Amino acid sequence: MSAPSHTTSYYAASANDQTIRSPLEGEVFADVCVVGAGFTGISTALHLAEKGFNVVVVEASRIGFGASGRNGGQIVHSYSRDIDFIEQNYGKKAGEQLGSMAFEGGKIIRRLVEQYDIQCDLKPGGIFAACNKKQMKELEEKKSLWESHGHHQLELLSADSIQDHIGTDRYEGGLLDHSGGHFHPLNLVLGEAAAFESLGGVIYEASPVTRIEEGIKAKVHSAKGCVVADFVVVAGNAYMTGLIPEVEQKAMPCGTQVITTEPLPESLQKELLPGDHCVEDCNYLLDYYRLSGDGRLIYGGGVTYGAREPDKIESLVVPKMLKTFPQLKNVKVNYAWTGNFLLTLMRLPQFGRVGHNVYYAQGYSGHGVTSTHLAGQVLSDAIQGQAERFDAFASLPQYPFPGGRALRVPYTAMGAAYYSLRDKLGI
Structure with missing residues (x-):
């Protein structure tokens, strides 16, 4: 079986790191298993590693294979729906809470680039x-x-x-x-992945997750291996299919x-x-x-x-x-x-938990570059026990598209x- 490859983009052709990581094999133990090596997953993993957690990342294809390695590479603040919309539809408290985080993602990106000397052509x-x-x-x-x-x-x-x-x-x-x-988005996520690995983190590529077995210790299964972890973060976004249907349908x-x-x-x-x-x-x-x-x-x-x-x-x-x-x-x-x-549906990110120890963040609605980096900080804080900011996102209603999966494309x-x-x- 050949190794997975990136799409034929300019970013892939000019990537700084062409290293292919090994697939997951056998049983591995960690404090946290992150599913997906895009901006959400790698930001979460890096923030957790900085806090001293033992973290394993499992990626179906390659680091930055999805939107994180293909996007426009622009730092754009706030969310796809702005702070006034949030306040008008979900109340003053929600507007204040999400408003206080609306400009944090760009600062996180700049901090990581400077701290870890990430070469990604960052320009103001x-x-x-x-x-x-x-x-x-x-x-x-x-x-x-x-x-x-x-x-x-x-x-x-x-x-x-x-x-x-x-x-x-x-x-x-x-x-x-x-x-x-x-900036060059693929080089940013690759640089963040290298920073994570420098702190002892491990990334497995070419390892699609087949199922997550919930329990006091969650088990994340791939074709040839399993990660046993206290917490799981699901960060597959648009490239996650069939893993958590109740999340995917939203x-x-x-x-x-x-x-x-x-x-x-x-x-x-x-x-x-x-x-x-x-x-x-x-x-x-x-x-x-x-x-x-x-x-x-x-x-x-x-x-x-x-x-x-x-x-x-x-x-x-x-x-x-x-x-x-x-x-x-x-x-x-x-x-x-x-x-x-x-x-x-509401063009706002969806954060939540499945059971007591499986977290997810998804659905940035075209505004993901900064929001994903914020998500990594917020998710890592929640896993550490500081869940107030996570709960501010998780408390927002998460509606399915009218008509279900069959009609969501024509309606949209x-x-x-x-x-x-x-x-x-x-x-």
Whole structure:
């Protein structure tokens, strides 16, 4: 049987660590077994190892195989639904609790990169770009909202001033978050995994978990081995199938598409993104883009529901890129790939327990880079006995999609089409 491989992405082609870890064999004992070696799993494992726990990570494929190694690589704060939505729908206390954590994930990323000298092309600054006046007004409200929760590194950009940062006349204005940023996501998770291993942690790859046997000591089974642990953290997200059905039915895998150009001349890089910031627009089905460490434009956009892989990724994304940057019409695309994220009905992360010692965190709804790192801190605290912040997330209702699994894809696609039309009309 051949070793599992990453998708054919730019990130996989430029990964710093090509090491393949051994699969799980025999019986292994640990304080905690983490299922899944993406950002949630590795962040949790690393935070626990820093606290002195004996942790084993079991991964079905490769470290960062899923969304963690395929995403846009942008530090974007808060959640897919912002703090005001949380307060309006779940009460002032929930808004305050989740609001107090909304800007922590980015700080965790920067702390890990600095402490463990992770080489992942981390660069500062991120821009939310408004495509119409309605979105610009929403950005003004976002600035006020975030500042009311103590986040003050924000700068409004007019239609003229945003062109000093993005070489296009497509936008009505924007919001520059100086504490945002971007990086090579696969190299980040690989660097975090190496940090975890440096603290004595063990990672098994090519070891799909077949079942979790609950008990005073939980048993995590793979085809050829078993981890016996006091606690289990399930962190498979969109790539977990059949392991905990009651958790899986609460969310839906969705795909997003990404392309990467050939390396661009330095003059063209400066023309496109003079400040080397990352960008995402404010549409429901948003575009996002940035420059890589070696001067390529990484551009993503579009969503496919139910994790369906489109036949021609370039045909979906290139027109979006050329709408923003017509000057790239003769530039070659070197890489194109898709990756799945996990969408929840309320577009908020789902944290919870199954039994007394099996924890899970999932469903970041396209906002996972910072939230997964926060999840690692929160889960590790809960396992250590400090569960207040975990319970703040776990107390939020977790609804299944209307119509069950059979109808969640068409219903969600219909909703997305509605919001996409509103984006286009600016209403």
